[in-house]
Amino acid sequence: MNEKFYALPKDKQERIINAGYKVFASNTYKKSPVNEIALEAGISKSLLFFYFKNKKELYLFLLKQAEELTSKMLMEEDVYKGDDIFDIMYKGLMSKAKLMKRYPNMSRFSIKAYYEKDPDLAKDIQKIIAPYKKVDTYTALPPLDPTKFKDGIDLNMMYQDLFLASEGYLWRMEQSDNIDVDKIVEDYKKIIDFWKSIYLK
C-alpha cells in the first residue's frame, strides 16, 4: 500500500476506512465493488487504487486494522479489570460501544471476514486472524467469589443470563445504523444495577 495514505488528514482516512467496512460488511468480498467504497468515501475509484494497489490489499489492510483496534481495546479493558463481575461487564460493553461509535461497521466486517470463503483470500485472512483467535472473549465463567452473592443462586446460570443479555444488547447496537452510544450505555448501566440488586447480597 501507498504510505501516503497515512499522510492524509485523519478524518479522511477514517472516512475511507469506514466506507470499506461498510461495503465489505454488507457484501461478500467478491461482490463488494471498489467503486462503491470510493463513492461511500466521497473519493474516486482511481484514488482508492492510488492508495491501495488492489482490492485484496485494501481488504487485508482493513482486516489488520480491525484486529489491531479490537485487540487494543481488549487490552485496555484488561488493565482495569477488577474482581467485580458486573463492573467488568459494564466496562466491556462500554468500550465496545465506544469503538462502535467510531467504526460503526467494523465488528460486522470482522465477523464476515471470519466466514469469508473466497479462495483468493481465505488463507491470508486466517494468517491475520490467527494470533487474535486465541484470546477468547469471556464465554467461560470467570472466577467468582460465591460469598458475595445471594445464597442458592446458580452462578453458572446467572453468568449465562448476564452474558446472553449483553449479547442481545450488542446485537441491537449492531442493527441500528446510527447508534446513540450514550443512551445505550445508560440503559445498560440500569440493567447492571438491576442485576446487582437481585444477585448480590
Next chain:
Amino acid sequence: MNEKFYALPKDKQERIINAGYKVFASNTYKKSPVNEIALEAGISKSLLFFYFKNKKELYLFLLKQAEELTSKMLMEEDVYKGDDIFDIMYKGLMSKAKLMKRYPNMSRFSIKAYYEKDPDLAKDIQKIIAPYKKVDTYTALPPLDPTKFKDGIDLNMMYQDLFLASEGYLWRMEQSDNIDVDKIVEDYKKIIDFWKSIYLK
C-alpha cells in the same frame, strides 16, 4: 407466477424456497443472482424462470410467503397464551425455533427485506410488509400479576432482562448455519427455570 409450482412435491418446493431465502438473505436483491438460487436448489436457472416469470416476482413471492408463515406462527402462539410470562416466552422461542428449522434463512431474509433499498422493489416490499407491521411482537411489558413475584423486584427491568436474553438467544440461532433446535430449546428451558427460581415467589 406459474401455478405449476404448487403442483411440485412439497420438498422440492421447500428446497427452492429455502434456496431463495439463503441467497437473498446473504446479498442485496440486486446482487443475488438467480443462477445462484437455482444452483442451491439443485435445478437449472431456466426452470426457475419457468416457475417465476422474473427475479422480482420470485423475490416478492418469497417475501409474501415469509410474512404469511410468520404471522401464522404468531397467531398460533397467541392461541395458547396463558398468563404465565415464562411460559409465554418459552413457547414463543420454541415456535420460532421450529420455524427456523424448516426455513433456516427466512428470518434473516425478512429482516433484510425490511431494509432493502432497491428502487425497483422498495414500494412493493412495503405493500407486503405493511399489514404485518402493526403486530408488534412483545416489546412492551405485558400485564403481570405482581403478587406472584418476589417482593421488591422491578418487573419492568425483569422483563427487559428476559427479553434481552431471549433476543441474544435468537441471535445465536441465526448465526449458526445448522441449528440443533432441540439442544437450543433445552438450553432455553434451563434458563427459564433459572429465572423462575429467582423471580417467582
Next chain:
DNA sequence: GATCGATTGACCAAACCGGTTAATATTAAT
C-alpha cells in the same frame, strides 16, 4: 415411437468490475 409436459444447455445483449492511464485540478515554490 409418437405425444406431451418437465427440464435443460446454449445463447445474447446489457451491465458491471478491477485495474490502467492520460488528463486535469490543486497546491507550493520560484
Next chain:
DNA sequence: ATTAATATTAACCGGTTTGGTCAATCGATC
C-alpha cells in the same frame, strides 16, 4: 505569473456476470 510537483479524476478496456429467452432434450405415458 510560471513552473514544478502533487493530488485527484474521467475515460477507457478486456473480461466476466447477469437477467432472461428459446430451441433442444429428457422421461414418462399411451
